[in-house]
Structure formats: structure tokens, C-alpha cells
Amino acid sequence: MKSVRCVDLCKTYRQGDLEVTGLDHVDLEINEGGFVCLSAPSGGGKTTLLNAIGGLDTPDSGEIYLAGDRIDNLSKGELAEMRLHQIGFVFQAYNLIPVLTARENVEFVMEVQGVAAASRRKRSLELLEEVGLGGLGDRLPAQMSGGQQQRVAVARAIASRPALVLADEPTANLDSQTSDQLMELFVELNEHHKTTFVIATHDQRVMAYARRVIHMLDGRIVDDERRDEA
Amino acid sequence: MNITFRLAWRNLWRRKRRTWLTVGAMVFSNILLVFMISLQLGMYEMMIVNALKAQTGHLQVQAPGYKDDFKIRQVVPNAKQLADDLRQGLATEEVAVRAAAFALISSGDRSYGAQITGVEPARESLVSSLPGLVTEGGFLSDPMAEEIVIGSVLARNLRVGVGDELTFIGSGRDGSFAAAVVDVVGIFESGVPDMDRGFAQVPLGFFQDAFAMGDAGHAVVVMAPGLLQVGATQARVEALLPADADLVVHDWDALLPGLKQAIQADFVSAWFMYGILIILVAFSVLNTQLMSVLERTKEFGIVMSLGVTPGRLGRLVLLETALMGIVGMVLGVLLGGGLVLWLHFNGFTYPGLEEMGGKFNLPGRIYPTVSVLGLLTGPLIVLAASVVASFYPALRLRWMEPVAAMRAA
Numbered sequence: 001m002k003s004v005r006c007v008d009l010c011k012t013y014r015q016g017d018l019e020v021t022g023l024d025h026v027d028l029e030i031n032e033g034g035f036v037c038l039s040a041p042s043g044g045g046k047t048t049l050l051n052a053i054g055g056l057d058t059p060d061s062g063e064i065y066l067a068g069d070r071i072d073n074l075s076k077g078e079l080a081e082m083r084l085h086q087i088g089f090v091f092q093a094y095n096l097i098p099v100l101t102a103r104e105n106v107e108f109v110m111e112v113q114g115v116a117a118a119s120r121r122k123r124s125l126e127l128l129e130e131v132g133l134g135g136l137g138d139r140l141p142a143q144m145s146g147g148q149q150q151r152v153a154v155a156r157a158i159a160s161r162p163a164l165v166l167a168d169e170p171t172a173n174l175d176s177q178t179s180d181q182l183m184e185l186f187v188e189l190n191e192h193h194k195t196t197f198v199i200a201t202h203d204q205r206v207m208a209y210a211r212r213v214i215h216m217l218d219g220r221i222v223d224d225e226r227r228d229e230a
Numbered sequence: 231m232n233i234t235f236r237l238a239w240r241n242l243w244r245r246k247r248r249t250w251l252t253v254g255a256m257v258f259s260n261i262l263l264v265f266m267i268s269l270q271l272g273m274y275e276m277m278i279v280n281a282l283k284a285q286t287g288h289l290q291v292q293a294p295g296y297k298d299d300f301k302i303r304q305v306v307p308n309a310k311q312l313a314d315d316l317r318q319g320l321a322t323e324e325v326a327v328r329a330a331a332f333a334l335i336s337s338g339d340r341s342y343g344a345q346i347t348g349v350e351p352a353r354e355s356l357v358s359s360l361p362g363l364v365t366e367g368g369f370l371s372d373p374m375a376e377e378i379v380i381g382s383v384l385a386r387n388l389r390v391g392v393g394d395e396l397t398f399i400g401s402g403r404d405g406s407f408a409a410a411v412v413d414v415v416g417i418f419e420s421g422v423p424d425m426d427r428g429f430a431q432v433p434l435g436f437f438q439d440a441f442a443m444g445d446a447g448h449a450v451v452v453m454a455p456g457l458l459q460v461g462a463t464q465a466r467v468e469a470l471l472p473a474d475a476d477l478v479v480h481d482w483d484a485l486l487p488g489l490k491q492a493i494q495a496d497f498v499s500a501w502f503m504y505g506i507l508i509i510l511v512a513f514s515v516l517n518t519q520l521m522s523v524l525e526r527t528k529e530f531g532i533v534m535s536l537g538v539t540p541g542r543l544g545r546l547v548l549l550e551t552a553l554m555g556i557v558g559m560v561l562g563v564l565l566g567g568g569l570v571l572w573l574h575f576n577g578f579t580y581p582g583l584e585e586m587g588g589k590f591n592l593p594g595r596i597y598p599t600v601s602v603l604g605l606l607t608g609p610l611i612v613l614a615a616s617v618v619a620s621f622y623p624a625l626r627l628r629w630m631e632p633v634a635a636m637r638a639a
Contacts, residue, residue: 056535056632077539084537091636095532099240104233111233112538156536 002065003164003196004030004053009062011048011219022048023059024219030212032067032163033194035187037207040216046200047168049216053198054087054166055079067163084113088157088195090167094149096141102128102152103137109159127155131185147178151185158189165189167199171206183209234542238549245522252518253558256612259511260562261569263504263608268570268598269578270500274493275599278457278482283359284420286485287451288460289467291316294478296448297485302331302403302441306477309447310350310434316452319470320463324453326353327434331408331441333400335380335430337388344384344428346398348437348447357451360418360431367392367416373435379416381426390414402442410440504608511612512619519551523623530627531635544624551620555613562609570598570605 011023022045030036038046051057052064055071056079064072071082083089096105103124110120128137131151141149150170157165167186171179187209190197199206207213215223242249282288291312293304306312309327317325329348334341351370355361360379361369370377378396380388390396394414402408412432420426438444454463460481467479483490523530530543577595584594598604 051633054535080534080537080539082537083535087537089535091532095529097237097529097533099244100233100237104236108233108237109536109538112536112542117232160537 002029003032003034003067004028004198005063005065006049006053007063007065009049009052009059009064011052011057011059013048021045021219023052023062026062026219026221028214028221030196030198032196033190034212035190035197035210036199036212036214037210038198038200038214038216039202039207040200041202043218044216045219046202046216048219050166050168050198050200053164054089055083084109085160086162086164088160088162088165090150090153090157090165090170092169092172094141094146094153094173096149096152096156098141101138101140102133102144102148102155105141105152106155106159109156113160123159124155127159128152130189131155132181145178146173147175147181150174150178150182154182154185154189158193158195161193162195164196164198167197169201169203170199171201171203176205179203179205234546235549238546239553241522241526241546241550242554248518248521249554252514253554253561255511255514256555256558256616257561257565259507260558260609260612261566262507263612264563264566264605265569265573265598266500266504267608268566268600268604269573269596270497271601271604272574272599273596274496275457276596277489277493280359281486281489282482284363284422284425285358286482287357288454288457288482289452289464290480290485291450291452291467291471291477292448292480294476297480300330300332302401302448305329305403305443305446305448306450307446307475309450310445312471312475313450316450316467316470320452320466322453322455323353324356326350326357326451327447328449328451329434329437329441329443329447330449331400331437333398333408335384335388335396335398337390337394337396340388342384342387342428344380344398344430346378346400346437347429347431348434348441348443349431350434354431357453360420363418363420364416365419367414369416370431370433371415373433374439375433376410376412376436377415378412378430378432379418380414380430381428382417382419383423383427384430385414385417387427392417400441402440403444403446404442406442408441410436412436504611508612508615512615515551515554515616516619516622518554519547519620519623520626522550523547523626527630527635527638530630531632531638534630534632535636540627540630543627547620547624547627548617551617552613555616558616559609559613562612563605566609567600567605571600573598574600 006026006028009023009026012019012021026049038049040046052059059072063070066086100108106124106127107120125137128134131154133148133151171182174182183206186197189195201207211227213225214221291306293306296304313325313327317323327350331346332343333346335344351373364379370379392414395411396414397411400408452467454460464479464481471477574597577597579595
């Protein structure tokens with residue numbers, strides 16, 4: 001079963017007076033449980049592809065399937081519902097809600113999903129424990145290090161038990177040691193929960209963890225390097 | 231407490247100074263509204279009570295058409311018997327008969343037109359404040375005595391005092407010549423210029439003789455237990471009238487239409503000003519919430535990327551406004567209510583109030599009413615207007631695209 005399938009994706013956008021090609025006839029298939037890195041220099045199209053797969057941005061043409069369901073023709077509301085239940089996002093800048101504690105940040109998504117208060121409290125504490133932040137649930141983001149905040153973001157991303165986690169430069173603001181810890185966490189989650197990870201990065205250290213690295217340039221896939229993955 | 235509620239509450243205090251400024255505007259307007267509305271209600275109540283006490287009473291039984299055409303022939307027959315029946319039926323003493331006619335009152339070579347009202351001396355004080363407003367001499371005592379109580383301006387115009395004689399000439403019910411000589415036993419000062427200038431009272435029995443009224447009167451005045459019971463009392467009075475009697479029952483609103491119109495005109499002009507105040511507060515809220523939404527564009531983009539719908543985020547903005555409004559309302563009602571409570575016992579005045587109050591038989595101090603209506607009407611409207619004002623920033627979220635929002639600085 002394919003977790004992600006993109007067929008002939010094209011996307012252009014304007015940057016000032018310039019028309020930039022974000023995606024140029026991209027075809028891509030990612031298996032369930034995959035651990036894939038999208039590698040490209042800045043402006044190479046990796047974030048555009050990640051946004052398209054996550055339903056945050058719509059392609060100009062082409063088709064996108066998640067777990068076999070086409071998503072590029074869904075309404076905004078349907079896409080939001082899909083993101084809420086099927087996809088977890090991890091961003092470069094952590095992007096936690098600053099006025100909520102670590103536990104509340106994780107719980108918030110579950111509350112939106114309609115999970116009962118007792119269940120979401122229990123699960124948020126378990127998730128924080130799983131990402132190595134047991135006992136820090138009552139801290140506000142400002143009271144945590146960058147690495148800790150990114151771990152909270154990971155806990156938030158997997159709170160809804162998504163089949164797919166999309167991470168955009170997740171280690172860009174972290175030191176090398178913290179980056180390694182985060183990537184080890186991703187690998188662990190991938191192996192234990194069979195969650196598919198698609199990580200946009202240009203960090204070689206991050207790519208070293210991937211079982212497949214897709215290289216992009218100017219919106220095109222120029223190389224598909226498969227390591228352990230079929 | 232759910233997380234959305236906590237999030238809304240904490241979001242409010244991200245910019246404490248801005249939130250307090252907006253809440254301050256709400257508190258100020260709420261205090262002002264609580265004070266002004268309570269003052270208005272207190273003034274209206276005083277205007278009504280005083281005007282009714284001095285003039286019409288709560289209800290009057292009259293002949294049909296008498297209210298609009300003040301003819302002496304349009305009478306309530308056997309008025310004292312009817313009054314007795316109503317007293318018994320309503321189980322109240324606050325019922326009295328009146329009869330009225332216009333006459334020329336003279337003293338020496340001075341003559342002035344005035345309305346002479348025949349009243350029951352022992353009962354008039356139960357339905358009217360006029361006996362208590364006698365400042366010189368005393369009120370009428372003997373139902374048949376040839377005595378008169380006149381307004382202070384009329385006394386000054388006629389140059390008479392207590393103990394002097396007056397002559398009045400008018401037309402009786404049967405068209406006969408009605409004339410009598412009466413002794414001035416009292417002079418009243420109501421504060422209402424028209425009453426003090428053109429109003430006089432004589433005993434009912436004497437009036438009925440002088441104006442050939444027989445046992446008839448022109449009105450049976452009835453006081454209800456309170457303003458709110460006027461409607462119910464009116465229904466009971468109507469039920470107590472003899473089936474064959476050609477009589478009608480008017481409430482104070484019908485008897486004194488000018489009073490209600492004056493109150494309505496004051497009410498409308500006051501609410502026009504309150505409306506401007508509320509709109510200003512609403513714009514202040516709009517500004518605050520718009521700024522707040524614009525500042526959090528990136529954050530909203532992130533939350534939307536997690537699957538939170540714009541509608542839910544819009545409700546979050548409305549909840550933030552409602553919480554801010556509730557803080558403003560609670561503080562405004564507490565402070566405004568405290569002020570009103572203090573003034574309720576100590577009274578309030580301002581330059582020109584005595585002169586204006588005189589027109590409505592009001593005292594020189596106003597005592598605001600402490601009521602749920604006065605305390606909550608204004609603040610609830612401010613709260614509602616604030617929430618409505620934040621619809622625009624909330625609706626802006628509907629057009630927000632997660633990717634564009636996340637790129638915002």
C-alpha cells in the first residue's frame with residue numbers, strides 16, 4: 001500500500017515580479033512506513049512538495065493520493081479534517097502555542113479532534129514521556145530549550161496517531177547533538193508505530209537516517225536514492 | 231475548563247496593556263451607562279409618581295368622553311356610592327371622588343380664570359399629594375364648608391392670603407349661574423407653575439351645591455398598590471362597575487399622555503447618546519481584536535496546518551472578546567452599581583435640575599433606582615456590541631490560507 005502518491009504535480013507561484021517553478025511534473029510514490037528525506041537546496045521545491053502532500057497548498061495540476069484517497073480536489077474543510085486525523089506536522093521553528101504548556105499544546109489537537117478530557121490528558125502525558133519529556137508537561141515553551149520544544153512539537157504531531165508525519169527542516173534550529181536525538185526519536189517512532197516520515201532537509205546528517213533520499217532541483221526530482229527501502 | 235477556553239483567556243493577557251485599555255473603555259462606558267440608566271429610571275419613576283400623586287392618581291372612573299372634552303355635564307352619577315363600592319371591592323381606602331369646573335375667581339377688582347375642583351377633604355390626601363403641599367394655612371376639613379385652597383401664584387395674583395374672601399362665578403351642571411363667596415383656608419405650592427397659577431380646591435359637598443351637581447362627580451380616583459399593578463387594578467375596577475353604568479376607566483397613561491411622551495422623548499435622546507458611546511467602545515474592541523488577529527497570523531497558520539478549521543479559530547476570537555467583555559461588564563457593574571447604590575441613598579443633583587424638575591413636580595435631588603434593568607441593560611448591550619464588532623476579525627480568518635499565513639512575519 002502506498003502512503004503517498006503524486007502524479008505529474010506542477011506548481012508555480014509568484015515571488016515579487018518573478019514566476020517561480022515550485023514543482024515541475026513531479027511523480028512520486030512513498031510506501032507505508034517509509035522514512036524518506038526530500039533533499040534540495042533552498043528554492044528547490046521540497047517545502048512546496050511537502051505542503052502539497054499535506055494539503056496545505058494545492059497544485060496547479062496533477063493528482064495527490066494519501067493512503068489511496070485523492071486529496072488534491074478536496075475542499076478546505078475536508079483538507080483540514082484530513083490533516084487533523086491523518087497527518088502530523090513538524091516545523092523548523094517548533095511553532096508551539098506560546099501561552100499553552102507542553103501538555104496543553106499536545107492536548108489541543110486532541111481536543112479539536114473531540115477526544116474526551118481524561119483520555120487526552122492521559123495520552124498527552126504518555127506522549128511526552130515517549131519523546132523524553134516526562135515531568136516537563138507543565139512548562140511553557142519559553143521555559144524549554146529548542147530541542148525540548150521540538151520534541152513537544154513531535155509529540156503534538158503524533159498525538160492523533162497519524163499515518164504520515166511531514167517534517168520541514170525539523171533540525172535547522174538545533175545543535176548537532178540535539179538533531180541526532182531528534183532523528184533517533186523519529187526513527188524509533190517510525191519503527192514502533194510504522195508511521196511514514198517525509199522530512200524536507202538539506203542537512204546531510206539528517207539524510208543519513210533516511211532509508212530513501214529524494215533529491216530535487218528547481219522543482220524536479222533529479223535523483224531517487226533508495227537505501228534499505230524497496 | 232477546556233483548553234480552548236484557557237487558550238482564549240491566556241491570549242487576552244499576552245498584551246496586558248492593550249487588553250486593559252480596551253477593558254478600561256468597556257468599564258468606563260459600563261459605569262456611565264449603569265449610572266445614567268439608573269438615574270433615568272429613578273427620574274422617570276419620580277416624575278410619574280409625583281405627577282400622578284399631584285394630579286390624576288393611577289386610575290380614574292369617568293363618563294365616556296370626559297377625558298377629551300372637559301364638559302361639566304359629563305358626570306359620574308352617584309359618585310360617592312360608587313366610590314364606597316370600589317373601596318369595598320378593592321379592599322383599599324385609596325379611592326376618592328372629584329368634581330371640577332372652570333370659574334372666574336375674583337378678589338376686589340382682580341379676577342383670574344381657574345379650575346375649581348371639589349374634593350373629599352378626608353380622603354383627598356389618600357390619593358393626592360396636594361394636601362401635603364399646603365404651605366400657608368391648612369387643608370379643607372368640612373365637606374360642606376364654603377372654603378377654598380388655592381395655588382401660591384394665584385394667591386399672589388389675586389393679592390389674597392389665608393383668611394381673605396374670594397368670589398367665584400361659573401356655570402352649573404344644569405346651565406344655571408354658579409357663584410359663591412369662599413374663605414381662603416390654605417395656599418399650596420406644588421412647584422408646577424400651571425397648577426400654582428390656575429388650580430383651586432373646595433369641599434365636594436359645597437361644590438356639588440354650588441354647581442348643581444346633585445350627587446354626581448366627574449371622576450372617582452383610584453390608587454393601585456404600585457405602578458406595576460395599575461393594569462390589574464384597572465381590570466378589577468372595570469369588573470366592579472355596575473353593569474348598566476355608562477362609565478369608563480382610564481389609567482394614568484391615558485390621563486396624562488404628555489408625561490409618557492416626555493419620558494419617551496427623553497428616553498430616545500438619551501439612547502441616541504448611549505448608542506454613540508457603545509459604538510465607540512465597539513470600534514475600540516474591533517481595533518484590538520483586529521490587531522490581535524494580525525499579530526497572530528503565523529500562529530493561526532500553524533494551527534490551521536494542524537487541522538484546526540478557520541471557523542473554530544473564529545470562535546476562539548469571539549470567545550476572547552466575550553471574555554474581555556465579561557471582565558469589563560463585571561467591573562463596570564460592580565463600580566457603577568456601587569455608585570448608584572450610594573446615590574440611591576444620598577441623592578444626586580446638578581445645576582438647573584431644580585428648575586427642570588419643577589415642571590414635573592420633581593424635587594431638587596434625584597435618587598437613582600437600583601434595579602436589575604438599570605444595572606445590566608447597558609453592560610449587556612456593550613458586551614453584545616463588542617462580540618458583534620469582533621465578527622469582522624473572526625471572519626477574516628475564513629480567507630486565511632495556512633501556507634501564506636505561516637510565511638507572515
